Amino acid sequence: MRYFADWIIENLEFTRAIPSEYVYLIIMVVGGLLLLLFVVPMAGALTFVERRVAGKMQSRIGPNRVGPQGIFQFVADGVKLILKEDIIPTAADRRLFKLAPYIVFVGSFLTFAALPFSQKLIAADLNIGILYIFAVSSMVVVGIIMSGWASNNNLSLLGGMRSAAQIISYEVPQILSVLAVILLTGTLGMQGTIKAQGWAPQHWFLFHNPFAFIAFFVFFISAVAECNRIPFDIPEAESELVSGYNTEYSGFRFGLFFLAEFANVYVISAVAVTLFLGGWNTPFYLPTGIWGLLPSAVNLAGLITFLIKTFVLVFVCMWLRWTLPRLRVDQLMTVGWKYMVPIAFFNLVGTAVWMLVWGDKSIAALLGG
Amino acid sequence: MPEFRTEEMVLNMGPQHPSTHGVMRFVVHTDGEVMRVAKPDVGYLHRSIEKIAEKLKYPQFMPFTDRIDYLAAMNCNMGYAMTVEKLAGIEVPPRAEYIRVIASELNRIASHLISVGVMGLELGAVTPFLHAIRERETINDLMEELCGARLTYNYIRIGGVAQDLPAGFAEKTIEFLDHFVPAVDEYNRLLSYNKIFVKRMADVAVISAENAVDYGLVGPNLRASGVKWDLRRDEPYSVYPQFEFDIPVGTGEKGQVGDCYDRYMLRIREMVESSRIIKQCLAAVPDGPVQTKLPASLKVPEGEAYVRTESVRGELGYYVISDGSDKPYRLRIRTGSFSAMSIVELTSRGLMIADLVALIGSLDVVAPEIDR
Amino acid sequence: MELIDYLPIFILLIIAVLFVGGTILVSHMVGRRKYGKEKMSPYESGMIPVGDARRRFSVKFYVVAILFVIFDIEVVFMYPWAVIFKKLGVFGFVEMMIFIAILLVGFIYIWKKGALEWA
Numbered sequence: 001m002r003y004f005a006d007w008i009i010e011n012l013e014f015t016r017a018i019p020s021e022y023v024y025l026i027i028m029v030v031g032g033l034l035l036l037l038f039v040v041p042m043a044g045a046l047t048f049v050e051r052r053v054a055g056k057m058q059s060r061i062g063p064n065r066v067g068p069q070g071i072f073q074f075v076a077d078g079v080k081l082i083l084k085e086d087i088i089p090t091a092a093d094r095r096l097f098k099l100a101p102y103i104v105f106v107g108s109f110l111t112f113a114a115l116p117f118s119q120k121l122i123a124a125d126l127n128i129g130i131l132y133i134f135a136v137s138s139m140v141v142v143g144i145i146m147s148g149w150a151s152n153n154n155l156s157l158l159g160g161m162r163s164a165a166q167i168i169s170y171e172v173p174q175i176l177s178v179l180a181v182i183l184l185t186g187t188l189g190m191q192g193t194i195k196a197q198g199w200a201p202q203h204w205f206l207f208h209n210p211f212a213f214i215a216f217f218v219f220f221i222s223a224v225a226e227c228n229r230i231p232f233d234i235p236e237a238e239s240e241l242v243s244g245y246n247t248e249y250s251g252f253r254f255g256l257f258f259l260a261e262f263a264n265v266y267v268i269s270a271v272a273v274t275l276f277l278g279g280w281n282t283p284f285y286l287p288t289g290i291w292g293l294l295p296s297a298v299n300l301a302g303l304i305t306f307l308i309k310t311f312v313l314v315f316v317c318m319w320l321r322w323t324l325p326r327l328r329v330d331q332l333m334t335v336g337w338k339y340m341v342p343i344a345f346f347n348l349v350g351t352a353v354w355m356l357v358w359g360d361k362s363i364a365a366l367l368g369g
Numbered sequence: 370m371p372e373f374r375t376e377e378m379v380l381n382m383g384p385q386h387p388s389t390h391g392v393m394r395f396v397v398h399t400d401g402e403v404m405r406v407a408k409p410d411v412g413y414l415h416r417s418i419e420k421i422a423e424k425l426k427y428p429q430f431m432p433f434t435d436r437i438d439y440l441a442a443m444n445c446n447m448g449y450a451m452t453v454e455k456l457a458g459i460e461v462p463p464r465a466e467y468i469r470v471i472a473s474e475l476n477r478i479a480s481h482l483i484s485v486g487v488m489g490l491e492l493g494a495v496t497p498f499l500h501a502i503r504e505r506e507t508i509n510d511l512m513e514e515l516c517g518a519r520l521t522y523n524y525i526r527i528g529g530v531a532q533d534l535p536a537g538f539a540e541k542t543i544e545f546l547d548h549f550v551p552a553v554d555e556y557n558r559l560l561s562y563n564k565i566f567v568k569r570m571a572d573v574a575v576i577s578a579e580n581a582v583d584y585g586l587v588g589p590n591l592r593a594s595g596v597k598w599d600l601r602r603d604e605p606y607s608v609y610p611q612f613e614f615d616i617p618v619g620t621g622e623k624g625q626v627g628d629c630y631d632r633y634m635l636r637i638r639e640m641v642e643s644s645r646i647i648k649q650c651l652a653a654v655p656d657g658p659v660q661t662k663l664p665a666s667l668k669v670p671e672g673e674a675y676v677r678t679e680s681v682r683g684e685l686g687y688y689v690i691s692d693g694s695d696k697p698y699r700l701r702i703r704t705g706s707f708s709a710m711s712i713v714e715l716t717s718r719g720l721m722i723a724d725l726v727a728l729i730g731s732l733d734v735v736a737p738e739i740d741r
Numbered sequence: 742m743e744l745i746d747y748l749p750i751f752i753l754l755i756i757a758v759l760f761v762g763g764t765i766l767v768s769h770m771v772g773r774r775k776y777g778k779e780k781m782s783p784y785e786s787g788m789i790p791v792g793d794a795r796r797r798f799s800v801k802f803y804v805v806a807i808l809f810v811i812f813d814i815e816v817v818f819m820y821p822w823a824v825i826f827k828k829l830g831v832f833g834f835v836e837m838m839i840f841i842a843i844l845l846v847g848f849i850y851i852w853k854k855g856a857l858e859w860a
Binding site: 253 | 746747748749750752753754756757758760761762764765767768769771772773774775776780781782783784785786795798799801802805806808809812813816817819820823824825826827830831834837838841844845848852857858859
């Protein structure tokens with residue numbers, strides 16, 4: 001975003017009249033609104049896509065009435081949610097009950113700040129981007145447990161507790177598996193991580209070395225667990241807890257939990273693409289020199305590449321959801337602590353050894369001589 | 370030092386809860402995730418079917434038997450018809466007997482498909498359920514051709530069946546079975562042998578053979594505990610003795626004998642066995658009438674009769690007392706779901722909440738059958 | 742890296758809060774409202790809830806929380822190490838192996854103690 005601000009100040013005459021701080025501010029507000037305009041419809045559209053995908057997998061059609069092929073279904077759903085009655089149970093802790101959706105949505109929306117979309121499209125390319133994303137996305141669990149507690153409902157409370165236990169259990173292997181990548185790049189920045197990879201699959205960190213390969217799966221499985229999706233959807237297991245922590249929520253408050261969930265699916269997929277699948281790298285050479293206000297063609301190609309890769313992973317999440325049964329809470333903990341954590345530790349040590357022996361050379365580089 | 374303890378949480382599962390098929394209730398006492406005990410509370414779907422019978426003439430009661438177990442209405446029809454026939458000494462034409470068996474076994478497959486599909490649904494796998502429903506749809510279509518109804522058939526009548534088989538029924542049924550039996554393997558690959566599914570089901574809620582007998586479990590739930598008891602074989606009725614079929618029993622193939630997985634897998638195997646019976650039956654249907662002529666007002670001689678048949682959910686018994694009039698003096702129905710509910714309290718101790726859902730699903734209880 | 746790089750995050754935070762607040766407000770205004778005693782009671786599968794939901798809860802969940810706090814803090818220590826690992830070389834490797842070894846001893850201890858068991 002800074003990049004665009006700098007460009008505008010440099011190239012547009014009329015902006016010189018205003019102090020550059022204001023220009024920065026305006027650009028950032030506009031950029032933030034654009035991001036919101038991306039996230040909310042995207043998360044909404046994902047609910048529609050998910051239902052259509054589920055339909056295809058279950059040999060039925062899925063929603064196809066609102067608009068061509070039903071693509072406006074999510075708009076109709078959104079309007080419906082807004083029109084719904086807003087209920088706060090009398091026994092609930094009103095303040096916490098109201099606060100919880102804020103935290104859940106803010107937690108998932110703020111992660112987008114550090115998510116790259118293309119070579120130049122990133123709200124804030126922090127030098128601690130990876131750490132920031134983990135930190136902010138952890139806020140979601142606070143909101144979830146808050147909603148479970150505030151509802152004053154046995155099922156909600158159990159759902160909130162399960163969610164907390166699950167998310168924090170899987171955070172450990174997730175963070176450990178990312179260390180493998182950080183060892184290779186020596187940076188915590190998102191863009192820096194992508195730049196360290198190439199456009200071709202053999203230059204992705206996924207295929208960098210065997211440990212990175214395992215790390216990807218540890219990361220992705222943990223990330224799916226963090227999103228509370230099947231096979232790890234025990235916090236909202238509908239056959240046990242009705243709807244878990246959001247049982248008592250109605251109307252748009254409920255909708256926000258839903259939006260946040262789907263936004264999170266995008267986030268984990270985007271982070272996985274950034275860390276392991278080469279991000280926006282395209283075969284095209286990014287020329288320096290002439291720039292337009294709009295992202296250049298290369299930038300656009302990078303954006304498309306990134307989005308395609310991300311939505312492939314989002315699709316994998318949906319595929320998992322409509323194929324697998326869910327785990328039980330003790331099995332979930334067993335998988336998390338007794339399998340994922342040791343594997344992640346092993347991976348970390350393995351990557352460090354690899355680095356000592358071969359430096360940051362990948363398998364492809366070693367084989368190629 | 371004060372003793373640390375966690376308070377017991379009392380959780381109501383039902384009457385309005387996604388995991389209770391129909392309206393039933395479990396009062397769950399839990400310590401966090403682990404259940405101390407789950408007490409079933411029945412009676413939410415009581416419709417006085419037994420009392421209604423006393424006010425209706427014998428043939429008029431037949432549609433009510435559909436509502437005892439709506440997933441296996443054909444079997445319920447058959448049990449009632451057989452009871453009244455026994456009491457009144459009515460002969461059933463051989464062709465009708467064969468058609469009854471075909472219809473009941475088709476119904477058994479349909480009901481087991483629901484049970485198997487719902488088992489996946491309970492554990493969070495939605496897709497297998499819809500695949501199962503898809504297969505069941507064909508059976509529903511066949512049933513519709515046979516008797517005009519898709520769920521509550523009222524097809525088997527006292528002294529025979531309502532209509533003869535429609536033209537082309539046999540071919541369509543065989544076509545379905547030829548598709549269905551290989552498709553079972555597909556479902557097994559999709560769900561039954563899924564690692565997570567096996568983990569969720571194996572060694573969970575084990576019911577020993579002894580307990581199963583003590584608590585009066587019947588049908589698939591009893592057989593899954595390793596007791597080889599099937600009325601179609603052990604107390605043969607209708608034309609079952611003429612057919613060759615196996616009685617699957619629980620083997621503990623992934624865990625212990627009598628766990629949830631055994632109960633689930635048993636139903637899958639029973640569907641295949643039912644297919645075998647239907648095929649043999651279709652090949653052997655004799656020609657002839659399908660209904661005995663009955664007097665306009667059927668008067669049943671004084672006496673009483675108890676007939677039990679192997680319904681989908683196990684032994685389905687009708688006990689009819691007649692005072693010589695055209696209405697039963699008293700009618701009593703013994704159903705498999707009711708006894709299955711009674712063992713929940715014993716089995717639930719020490720399970721996790723999620724296991725209770727698996728247990729209820731694997732017992733395959735149908736709410737109206739519990740309460741009648 | 743300047744503080745201005747964090748400004749977008751602050752702005753996004755404001756935008757997100759305004760979005761949530763705005764939609765809830767709109768929803769609150771246009772949504773129909775018809776409250777009743779039954780509707781406002783917590784959902785308990787159609788029964789009247791037994792007691793309050795806020796009570797002493799199973800200790801298992803707290804054990805997991807404590808484990809998380811310990812492990813997460815240890816793991817965060819590894820982040821700076823990982824970033825400069827290339828410069829540290831063998832020295833850094835050995836240091837971290839000792840650290841991980843200590844951590845693993847603790848991990849094995851809680852495993853054997855049964856802190857990871859649920860049933």
